[in-house]
Amino acid sequence: MDEYEADVERLGDQRPFTGTCMALAVTDPSHQAYDAGFATRFLASTRALAARLERAQALGWSYPCAPFLTSVAEEMAMWAIIQEAYILANDASSPFTQDEQAGLEEGCFEDLDFLMLFEQEKDGFADEEGPASQLGPASPDFASWFEPFRPGFDPTD
Numbered sequence: 001m002d003e004y005e006a007d008v009e010r011l012g013d014q015r016p017f018t019g020t021c022m023a024l025a026v027t028d029p030s031h032q033a034y035d036a037g038f039a040t041r042f043l044a045s046t047r048a049l050a051a052r053l054e055r056a057q058a059l060g061w062s063y064p065c066a067p068f069l070t071s072v073a074e075e076m077a078m079w080a081i082i083q084e085a086y087i088l089a090n091d092a093s094s095p096f097t098q099d100e101q102a103g104l105e106e107g108c109f110e111d112l113d114f115l116m117l118f119e120q121e122k123d124g125f126a127d128e129e130g131p132a133s134q135l136g137p138a139s140p141d142f143a144s145w146f147e148p149f150r151p152g153f154d155p156t157d
Contacts, residue, residue: 001050004043011036025080027117033142041146045073049081068108070153072145075114082108 003021011017022039023029052068069075082104089095096104105112 001043001046004039004046008036008039008043011039025076038142042073042077045071045146046077049074049077069110070148070150072114072117075109076117076145078108079114 007020007022010020017023017034017039018029020029020039022042023034026034026042049069056068069078086096086101
């Protein structure tokens with residue numbers, strides 16, 4: 001989270017998004033829509049997710065269940081968190097097994113539609129009628145990434 005906060009500050013100084021840590025969590029980091037405003041919203045989504053993760057841990061959840069994530073931005077943030085966990089575990093010579101990875105990912109996500117946003121052939125930024133239309137809630141429209149799947153729903157209540 002500290003890195004994302006620093007990213008927002010750097011972007012306020014007109015630095016390119018491609019040089020941020022946040023760029024690793026989003027699709028096509030060179031896209032012009034990634035700016036300080038986007039980064040601020042993505043940081044807010046990441047903070048909200050982190051707060052719910054802390055609350056879920058306090059409630060004794062072993063890991064979040066599928067409806068835990070409330071937007072595409074949170075799905076992307078959770079994916080980034082999980083990928084970092086894989087890297088840290090591997091660096092500590094205690095990598096996740098494929099079954100552990102599959103169990104974690106199946107438990108955290110209702111579906112993995114948002115990953116299609118990372119596939120170049122399904123980019124959809126220029127062709128809204130093309131493969132991007134298959135993405136459902138994981139639209140390449142940046143503003144929609146922050147819209148809640150279930151308005152008013154808090155999975156830890």
